[in-house]
Amino acid sequence: MNNLCTVRIGSITRAGRVEGDDIVVLDAADVGAVLRTGKQEETGNAIPRVTADLAPLITAPDKVICVGQNYLDHIREMGNEPPAAPTYFAKFSNSLIGARDDMILPPVDVSTHVDWEAELAIVIGSPVRHASSAEALAAVAGYTVLNDGSVRDYQRRTKQFLAGKMFEGLTPVGPVLVPATELGDGSGLTIRSSVDGVVKQDSNTDQLCFTVVDIVKDLSAITTLMPGDIIATGTPGGVGAARTPPEWLGDGSIVRCEIEGIGAVENRCVLPG
Amino acid sequence: MNNLCTVRIGSITRAGRVEGDDIVVLDAADVGAVLRTGKQEETGNAIPRVTADLAPLITAPDKVICVGQNYLDHIREMGNEPPAAPTYFAKFSNSLIGARDDMILPPVDVSTHVDWEAELAIVIGSPVRHASSAEALAAVAGYTVLNDGSVRDYQRRTKQFLAGKMFEGLTPVGPVLVPATELGDGSGLTIRSSVDGVVKQDSNTDQLCFTVVDIVKDLSAITTLMPGDIIATGTPGGVGAARTPPEWLGDGSIVRCEIEGIGAVENRCVLPG
Numbered sequence: 209m210n211n212l213c214t215v216r217i218g219s220i221t222r223a224g225r226v227e228g229d230d231i232v233v234l235d236a237a238d239v240g241a242v243l244r245t246g247k248q249e250e251t252g253n254a255i256p257r258v259t260a261d262l263a264p265l266i267t268a269p270d271k272v273i274c275v276g277q278n279y280l281d282h283i284r285e286m287g288n289e290p291p292a293a294p295t296y297f298a299k300f301s302n303s304l305i306g307a308r309d310d311m312i313l314p315p316v317d318v319s320t321h322v323d324w325e326a327e328l329a330i331v332i333g334s335p336v337r338h339a340s341s342a343e344a345l346a347a348v349a350g351y352t353v354l355n356d357g358s359v360r361d362y363q364r365r366t367k368q369f370l371a372g373k374m375f376e377g378l379t380p381v382g383p384v385l386v387p388a389t390e391l392g393d394g395s396g397l398t399i400r401s402s403v404d405g406v407v408k409q410d411s412n413t414d415q416l417c418f419t420v421v422d423i424v425k426d427l428s429a430i431t432t433l434m435p436g437d438i439i440a441t442g443t444p445g446g447v448g449a450a451r452t453p454p455e456w457l458g459d460g461s462i463v464r465c466e467i468e469g470i471g472a473v474e475n476r477c478v479l480p481g
Numbered sequence: 482m483n484n485l486c487t488v489r490i491g492s493i494t495r496a497g498r499v500e501g502d503d504i505v506v507l508d509a510a511d512v513g514a515v516l517r518t519g520k521q522e523e524t525g526n527a528i529p530r531v532t533a534d535l536a537p538l539i540t541a542p543d544k545v546i547c548v549g550q551n552y553l554d555h556i557r558e559m560g561n562e563p564p565a566a567p568t569y570f571a572k573f574s575n576s577l578i579g580a581r582d583d584m585i586l587p588p589v590d591v592s593t594h595v596d597w598e599a600e601l602a603i604v605i606g607s608p609v610r611h612a613s614s615a616e617a618l619a620a621v622a623g624y625t626v627l628n629d630g631s632v633r634d635y636q637r638r639t640k641q642f643l644a645g646k647m648f649e650g651l652t653p654v655g656p657v658l659v660p661a662t663e664l665g666d667g668s669g670l671t672i673r674s675s676v677d678g679v680v681k682q683d684s685n686t687d688q689l690c691f692t693v694v695d696i697v698k699d700l701s702a703i704t705t706l707m708p709g710d711i712i713a714t715g716t717p718g719g720v721g722a723a724r725t726p727p728e729w730l731g732d733g734s735i736v737r738c739e740i741e742g743i744g745a746v747e748n749r750c751v752l753p754g
Binding site: 302 | 541546549566573574587635642643644647649703
């Protein structure tokens with residue numbers, strides 16, 4: 209199976225199938241539509257991969273669920289013990305941006321504490337509820353990269369993270385969906401982030417406390433996961449907030465999050481004009 | 482302006498305008514579509530209000546944001562100080578059910594700790610970002626009732642509430658949208674809940690720590706609120722988890738949440754078949 213992506217063409221978006229250096233444009237609005245219908249009808253057009261304007265992989269997912277405190281190295285740097293159950297918080301679809309889009313920072317009078325979090329993200333391929341482990345894995349369409357852009361002062365002003373996690377346009381996701389037929393259960397993949405070329409996070413998805421299967425199975429006891437739902441599996445150690453002194457993304461920062469076998473999202477941070 | 486609702490007609494949903502005892506069926510899929518387009522074109526059909534099959538007021542909101550710890554009476558009775566910032570958590574659209582739908586309880590091996598939370602819910606009418614107080618109020622289309630059905634053991638198994646708040650089909654919302662032209666800033670409204678006819682919560686929206694305007698203004702610094710977005714403003718004292726001994730909703734429980742000037746959601750709890 210080929211990798212899939214979502215591209216902007218003028219004022220619309222289209223799903224695309226990656227074939228070598230080209231993206232074959234499909235007659236579907238985004239990868240979410242491909243997953244819901246199972247169809248990959250071609251439009252007859254192709255565009256070069258290198259210049260494609262990548263939209264968020266799923267433009268309007270029904271759910272974006274993030275797992276917190278899920279890398280053993282990150283748990284330790286935040287001073288915590290491995291948890292007994294996965295920690296979940298949410299984002300909304302307007303948090304998402306494309307793999308090469310600018311991250312629009314909050315105005316400085318709102319916050320200057322913007323941080324990065326490289327994450328392996330699960331994309332659901334078929335509806336799943338009360339799943340066994342085998343059913344959980346079978347419901348995974350594949351994987352992508354997500355930078356869980358986090359505004360730390362808003363995240364920490366109350367005990368609930370959502371305020372700092374739902375900022376508009378701070379969560380790059382992409383560049384492609386790599387099918388689970390290629391990456392299996394998502395384990396054993398190098399995951400890295402860098403800011404302005406300096407490596408900040410460098411770990412492996414083997415460090416996941418709750419695995420992809422654990423997470424999908426657990427969530428499916430709570431709700432029906434649907435095609436196009438995105439589940440970010442947590443971030444390894446090395447985020448800005450945990451550094452001494454803390455480091456924040458600023459105007460012009462280039463932040464890159466990369467996972468072995470998938471690719472990278474690389475985004476420039478800009479202050480609103 | 483008339484109240485609006487969303488009704489199921491066969492396998493589809495339609496927005497409706499309440500006129501006396503009737504619902505005039507509109508050519509729009511739900512109240513969200515009416516808010517996005519501003520159009521109330523009639524289909525020529527009307528149905529009696531009393532027998533209407535009410536769908537969730539907004540069937541697929543872009544965002545469902547809930548405010549926690551927001552009633553002063555409840556904060557003070559628990560011996561706490563009013564918080565400095567609103568506490569936010571999320572739900573997803575498949576949590577929502579209609580005003581008279583059954584609440585499908587989790588299987589007993591998942592949880593038996595299902596609780597009620599009567600809440601005044603804001604429905605956004607126009608896009609709003611970085612709002613002043615006046616702009617915040619102007620972006621409010623109106624108000625409805627929401628029962629923030631909460632699975633307490635899941636809510637409390639980690640520090641993040643989402644797991645206990647996103648259960649499928651446990652959040653009734655309706656029965657109607659009452660325009661802000663009728664209810665202003667939503668203050669001064671009696672809010673009550675009962676279980677099997679016994680009053681459990683009885684307060685007034687004057688007790689809101691963060692007002693409707695405070696909340697919309699604050700959220701608009703984080704993200705663009707969009708037409709059809711639902712923001713539940715928190716619940717007063719009297720929930721099941723805070724009782725001695727704790728009380729939970731069980732198979733056959735009838736839970737009713739009512740707000741002055743809006744109406745009630747009344748739902749029977751049933752175990753899955």
